[in-house]
Amino acid sequence: MSLENQSYTLRVNNKSLDVQDAWIGESLLYVLRERLGMPGAKGACEQGECGSCTVLLDGEAVCSCLVLAAAATDADIRTVESIGDGQTLSDVQQAFVESGAVQCGFCTPGLIVAVENLLTHNPRPTEMQVKEALSGNICRCTGYGRIFDAVSVAVARRTGVSQ
């Protein structure tokens, strides 16, 4: 492809990964999915509206569809692939499975990252804080009820408080 290309290195999930000869217009979402073999983050709007593509950039949740990959070379990038250890699930992931928070699952990876991030910053969120924190993650299947339930299950387990 004779486009405007560049090579650079991204630091994703504690690994340095080389991106070779990539068009500079590619979003972080595209590079993660199509070049680095990490399709966990999903694209559903490519406009920063749905949260399916949520990843952590230096500890902050961002829409990876809105980040230029070539501009994220200095950042610490974490994706859904880094949550849990690949075999066992994190408490949030486990709660999503058990609470019926997953239907089609397209919103799920973004929500997992968003909830992990919420609970890192606020281990005991109120119901409204949960709703506000997740209001940038659209789910078309569940109507959110089971997702809220999953968050409260995870919070209860993490803080040792029974529901």
Added chain:
Amino acid sequence: MSVKTRTRRDILGTSALRPDAVPKVQGKFAFSSDLWAENMLWGATLRSPHAYARIVSIDTTAAWKIDGVECVLTHEDVPGKPTYGLIASDQPVLARDFVRYMGEPVVLVAGDHPETCRRALAAIKVEYEVLEPLVDPEKSIDLSVPPIHPDGNLIRRQQIIRGDQSLIGEVVVEGNYELGMQDQAFLGTEAALALPDPGGTGVELYVATQWLHEDRGQIAACLNLPEDKVRLVLGGVGGAFGAREDISLQVHSCLLALRTSRPVKMQYSRQESFFGHVHRHPARIWMRHHATKDGRLLRVEARVVMDGGAYASTSSAVLINAVTHVQGPYKCEHATVDGYAVRTNNPPCGAMRGFGVVQACFAHEGQMDKLALACGISPVDIRLINAMETGDRLITGQTILNSAPVAQCIRETAEIPMPPNMTNDTDVLAIPGGSGLTATPSKIRRGIGWGVSIKNLMYSEGFDDFSTARCTVEDGRVSLKFATSEVGQGFVTLAPQIARTVLGLDEVFIETIDTGIGSAGSTSASRQTWMSGGAVNGACKLVATNIIAEVAKMRGLDPSTLQIQGTDIVDLSGNAVESVVAATKGKRFSETYEFHHQPTGELDENGQGDCHTAFAFVAHRAVVDVDPDLGLVKVVQIATAQDVGRVLNPLSLLGQVEGGIAQGLGLAVMEEIIVENGRVRNPSFTDYLLPTALDAPDVIARYVEVPDPYAPLGAKGVGEPPCISVTPAIVAAIRDATGVDLLRVPVRPQDICL
């Protein structure tokens, strides 16, 4: 609401968990858009910028010259049938002489990178002679405009004439109702990966779809290949809601793959997705209800106009659903109904959850409230007085043979406690306007509204509807094979529950979902629990009979004295003869079963006939808070009781109920594709508003379990009913809060406060 999620065995009735939930929370589940192949190209589509135009010329020369472009195709390159379509084959694979809606596919390209494709599309020159679009459905009905398609501008007209045509009630109410165009807005946009066979003799397509076999037939015809040379495999599906029943990129991706002899992946952006699939029909419905002065419904008059857009899709079936459901779940002897599905240059419309009944229900529930007011009785009583029962006749003359616990649904909903009133402590996020802090709390008004609905299940009008499943038991393990699309609804959870229940074995595997077995029909019309559930149940029962026969033979027993109970084969006195695991050690049993539902018939010209096979019912009560100054609405609580026949998986069921309610809320107060003179104005998630976590109401659900005698598992389909009567319930609640006679959805702020 908290839900019990674990029991010892994941049989029917338990909250068995989704087998695919673990890979989904890990980001490892392969959606169609995640697929990748060595040497793969990207495909892209050039679409019409006009609602109606004649194509003068197409010049692709400049696109071919772009580095990395491997292929550019126009209508001339379609080797087989030039059109496709679900009921009528009326939509061109690629436009030839005319484009009939904004977004119609005209040219395809394949290139080495999505950006290469975008540049190639930009380099293609299509010269159009722009024509005046036909956008008023009434002009399609009165035939005042020349046909915009060889099949004409009227897709279907259906009348229903029953009983006394001149009957006038003591009380008469009427209204003109209107519904905007809703989008399914599944989260995973259209995506597919096409792999050509060597020599171009066939193709394998991994695709997110609702109906593999129907797609295959349409694709094979357009490619001019025998059906057995087109193999479809279900790629992971990110939601569907009706939008994947029609062909979108299926033929296109196969054409590009066969032409380039390379794998081709296509994936729509969100904007393209708005143009790439059919939507819910916008509708205008006039109704006049006649009743006795004490509120008994006597006669319904209705005129229903549904805008099908440029191509027919399932418009004719959507219309039939609408006109045959105008009475709602109420007894009614006399009817005068006239329904039209028309062609215009608006975006094509077809299947969306609720399929025509959503439109009818919004109107008939508005009417029931008007009737209640006119008769001086409550919205609950008017519905109870008229509630349909088993044995009642529809306005089509069809007798309801299914369980029909309408009154029970209403009563159980009414028993659900109301939400607490707003107080000074109420979080601002929970009041209309939310963090915008636009509302003066003391001015907020609360309203309560009701909606009740009837929904036909499965396919109608004589369609031979069936599903196929194979059950194989080997060494104590079960494998199930079917072509049932899993779109998120949870059939992959239910099928193993059925197998465990019937066979007494716990290890159940689902084989690849593809066209390597007979059709399962579509994942639509709330039909897969009944249809594919019936097929899996049937196949498992045949295998169970074979296992018992084998055990009886080995032990010299009479097979009729044996049955499977729990995980054992037991005799007449209930004593375990052998576990099923032990009985199947070193043996293999396999059976295939095809399940058909009770046959249906056609409607005659007066709309009389047994055209539906089964029905489900539901009641919704909505509580809303409204800021009358700015016209902003917060839906506080939805209470519902749904007729489900039998609960097969409480957790999955609740997910369907809550999810459907959110979609019905979207139609009530948020979601509309805005079309102006044929042009879509808001094809993005920025401008098309979907319910978020902050919009979700509290949902309190109850289930009415009256097992249906015709349902193979006693259970009715549960997918569609949750989204149907919740919309009119919310609108009724807003009317109650504001006193404004709102007759159109979505209700916009200006409808309330101006």
